Amino acid sequence: MLDIKQDARNFACRVVDLKKEYVLKSETVRALRGVSFDVPEGDYVAIMGPSGSGKSTLLNMLGCLDQPTSGSLWLGGDDVATMNDNQLATIRSQRIGFVFQSYNLIQQLTVVENIQVPLFYQGRSLTREQNKRTYELAKMVGLGERLDHRPTQLSGGQQQRVAIARSLVNNPYFILADEPTGNLDSRTSEEILQLFERLNVEGKTIILVTHEDEVSKRAKRVVRLKDGRLQWDKTNTQEVRDAAAQYAIDNMPVEA
Amino acid sequence: MNLLIGTIQLSIKSLWLHPLRSLLTVLGIFIGVASVIWLLAISKGIGDEAVRQVESLGADTIMIRTVKPPSEKMSSTGLTPYGLMRDEFDMLVATVPTIKSALPIREMRRQFQFKDRKLDGRLVGCTPEYAEVTHLELAAGHFITDTENSALDTHCVLAAKVAEKLFPYEDPLGQRIYLPENKNYYLVVGVLKPKGSSAAIGGSMAAQDFSYDVYIPIKTLQNRIGDTVMSIRPASREGEVIELNQITLRVFDVANVKQTAELVKAALKSHDRMEDIAVVVPLELLEQVRTTQWMFWIFTVMIASISLLVGGIGIMNIMLATVTERTREIGIRRALGAKRFHIITQFLAETSVLSLAGGITGILFGLLCGPTVNLARYIANTFWTEQMSELPQVVQTLQPSIVPESIVGAFAVSIIVGLIFGIYPAIRAAKMSPIEALRHE
Numbered sequence: 001m002l003d004i005k006q007d008a009r010n011f012a013c014r015v016v017d018l019k020k021e022y023v024l025k026s027e028t029v030r031a032l033r034g035v036s037f038d039v040p041e042g043d044y045v046a047i048m049g050p051s052g053s054g055k056s057t058l059l060n061m062l063g064c065l066d067q068p069t070s071g072s073l074w075l076g077g078d079d080v081a082t083m084n085d086n087q088l089a090t091i092r093s094q095r096i097g098f099v100f101q102s103y104n105l106i107q108q109l110t111v112v113e114n115i116q117v118p119l120f121y122q123g124r125s126l127t128r129e130q131n132k133r134t135y136e137l138a139k140m141v142g143l144g145e146r147l148d149h150r151p152t153q154l155s156g157g158q159q160q161r162v163a164i165a166r167s168l169v170n171n172p173y174f175i176l177a178d179e180p181t182g183n184l185d186s187r188t189s190e191e192i193l194q195l196f197e198r199l200n201v202e203g204k205t206i207i208l209v210t211h212e213d214e215v216s217k218r219a220k221r222v223v224r225l226k227d228g229r230l231q232w233d234k235t236n237t238q239e240v241r242d243a244a245a246q247y248a249i250d251n252m253p254v255e256a
Numbered sequence: 257m258n259l260l261i262g263t264i265q266l267s268i269k270s271l272w273l274h275p276l277r278s279l280l281t282v283l284g285i286f287i288g289v290a291s292v293i294w295l296l297a298i299s300k301g302i303g304d305e306a307v308r309q310v311e312s313l314g315a316d317t318i319m320i321r322t323v324k325p326p327s328e329k330m331s332s333t334g335l336t337p338y339g340l341m342r343d344e345f346d347m348l349v350a351t352v353p354t355i356k357s358a359l360p361i362r363e364m365r366r367q368f369q370f371k372d373r374k375l376d377g378r379l380v381g382c383t384p385e386y387a388e389v390t391h392l393e394l395a396a397g398h399f400i401t402d403t404e405n406s407a408l409d410t411h412c413v414l415a416a417k418v419a420e421k422l423f424p425y426e427d428p429l430g431q432r433i434y435l436p437e438n439k440n441y442y443l444v445v446g447v448l449k450p451k452g453s454s455a456a457i458g459g460s461m462a463a464q465d466f467s468y469d470v471y472i473p474i475k476t477l478q479n480r481i482g483d484t485v486m487s488i489r490p491a492s493r494e495g496e497v498i499e500l501n502q503i504t505l506r507v508f509d510v511a512n513v514k515q516t517a518e519l520v521k522a523a524l525k526s527h528d529r530m531e532d533i534a535v536v537v538p539l540e541l542l543e544q545v546r547t548t549q550w551m552f553w554i555f556t557v558m559i560a561s562i563s564l565l566v567g568g569i570g571i572m573n574i575m576l577a578t579v580t581e582r583t584r585e586i587g588i589r590r591a592l593g594a595k596r597f598h599i600i601t602q603f604l605a606e607t608s609v610l611s612l613a614g615g616i617t618g619i620l621f622g623l624l625c626g627p628t629v630n631l632a633r634y635i636a637n638t639f640w641t642e643q644m645s646e647l648p649q650v651v652q653t654l655q656p657s658i659v660p661e662s663i664v665g666a667f668a669v670s671i672i673v674g675l676i677f678g679i680y681p682a683i684r685a686a687k688m689s690p691i692e693a694l695r696h697e
């Protein structure tokens with residue numbers, strides 16, 4: 001155990017024999033039946049698998065939104081599996097970036113305020129540094145001109161970009177994204193994927209869940225789940241990735 | 257600190273999403289708080305006035321009044337003398353040791369006339385001490401004096417209204433007023449300042465009005481008018497034979513009041529058969545007024561509690577709806593690092609803002625109680641002058657007096673209500689698991 005803890009420092013996360021069961025009235029659903037894999041820092045992982053295979057369940061646990069029934073999950077030097085609700089919340093506000101399929105922005109807040117929500121729950125006053133960073137992030141995702149807009153005034157793609165800026169604001173271990181392009185058209189999806197790629201090049205670890213082969217080919221590595229188990233785990237060659245990127249650009253619908 | 261300010265800002269933003277809903281919720285608390293302050297201020301105003309009226313009778317006094325006996329106790333033919341006698345007055349003064357001073361009083365309805373101006377009022381036969389005991393203040397001239405009392409002089413002193421009505425243009429001092437029923441004149445030597453009414457004494461429930469009085473020495477009244485008074489009315493001839501209408505006693509020490517009253521009642525036991533006198537002890541009246549006031553207060557607090565309870569239930573109702581409606585938002589916040597504690601504070605902050613807004617506006621409106629009552633009365637007086645003058649005197653003179661404790665209390669209660677009724681919805685919001693909350697549509 002100690003070794004894993006020591007080693008964990010070099011990984012964005014380490015998953016060891018992770019199990020998750022949902023106990024319902026009539027039955028027990030075994031959503032994860034023992035999954036193990038490591039994610040080194042700077043990795044770009046796509047999680048695939050049929051519906052119900054446990055992808056979201058796994059991602060929620062990586063995001064400290066839920067606790068495993070058994071197994072360990074090492075983030076930095078800590079085993080998240082043993083933490084209580086408050087400790088998990090602290091980690092979420094300090095070291096997790098989550099991007100959802102349905103954007104999940106808060107309606108009554110502006111773009112800037114939405115980006116700052118994780119910082120707000122860290123409990124300290126915003127430093128000048130953090131404030132500056134917020135604006136830089138907004139600019140980076142291309143919303144520098146819309147800082148005071150509300151989510152309802154933005155398109156889906158723009159909302160998702162706000163969500164990505166928000167996921168970056170607390171300098172997380174990794175960005176978790178559950179089907180981030182699921183609600184977007186192909187052009188907007190491509191914008192988001194390019195954003196992810198850029199972040200990855202800059203050193204960010206990214207773990208995303210997707211149904212689409214084209215999306216998974218853009219990642220460095222693909223993990224496939226089936227019936228709550230790891231089916232396979234393979235690395236995409238640079239050629240595959242470049243080809244997928246080129247394909248996406250070639251097949252982009254022409255603007256009217 | 258940042259979190260606190262942020263939380264409050266946030267709750268205002270969230271409440272602003274549904275302005276009408278928030279306003280209606282605030283209204284519940286507002287009405288509760290304002291009604292506490294109003295009800296207490298009005299009841300205090302009425303109570304204070306009652307206390308003032310009783311106190312103006314004097315806590316160290318005892319009044320014995322002649323009252324008209326029930327008709328079956330009167331002989332059917334001729335006029336039966338009844339009420340207090342001059343002998344009894346002398347007897348009381350001689351035998352009750354705790355009495356400091358005693359005033360004999362004789363009153364009757366009379367008509368007063370000056371030139372062609374006529375006025376119905378009350379002729380009061382009294383002694384010089386009367387002015388002090390009943391707190392009469394002079395505007396001009398002097399009250400009837402000892403020499404006038406013994407010299408059977410025909411001097412008189414006018415109450416403010418009498419002077420005003422009979423002498424609208426002239427200076428009343430030195431003029432003579434005429435009593436047509438007795439065909440005699442009295443020289444005006446003094447005019448009184450206007451005076452508020454005193455508590456009802458004797459059989460009547462109405463407060464005593466001093467503004468239509470004319471005071472003359474009691475011995476003069478006895479000599480020139482006598483004990484028998486006939487009043488001729490269109491349908492019947494009525495008359496009364498009374499020696500004294502009232503004896504006002506003052507005792508040396510307030511502590512002796514009740515004891516002296518018992519002595520006096522015992523000494524006047526012979527009147528029990530006729531039921532023609534009543535002993536009034538202002539001190540006891542005062543205690544009664546205080547008890548009534550207490551009961552009214554308890555009643556007020558009950559009404560106020562109910563209205564605040566209703567306001568609280570309103571808050572709870574809205575907050576429960578809000579929590580359900582904002583489950584998704586709660587999920588997002590939890591996913592981004594909010595602890596249960598943060599969610600609870602957020603919703604409690606919202607209910608606190610609602611109840612605080614209700615509390616503060618309620619207090620502001622509560623403070624307007626006095627001016628509002630005056631304004632309403634002013635408007636009513638200008639547009640419905642006649643109807644207003646028929647209303648009870650309390651309505652016409654009421655001055656609400658704000659009870660400071662009611663402000664503090666109402667404010668505290670409104671906050672407590674907000675917290676108590678907000679805590680359950682807040683806990684319900686915080687108890688949800690982040691994932692389930694996120695899945696909520």
Ligand SMILES: Nc1ncnc2c1ncn2[C@@H]1O[C@H](COP(=O)(O)OP(=O)(O)OP(=O)(O)O)[C@@H](O)[C@H]1O
Nearest residue numbers: 022029030031049050051052053054055056057058
């Ligand atoms: N809260 C829950 N209670 C009971 N069962 C659950 C719960 N959440 C997930 N499950 C079950 O766990 C299994 C895995 O669900 P999960 O959402 O992880 O699948 P998924 O791979 O993300 O599917 P999809 O591709 O459709 O999103 C499913 O059988 C699901 O019914």
Ligand SMILES: [Mg+2]
Nearest residue numbers: 055056057178
């Ligand atoms: Mg899923």
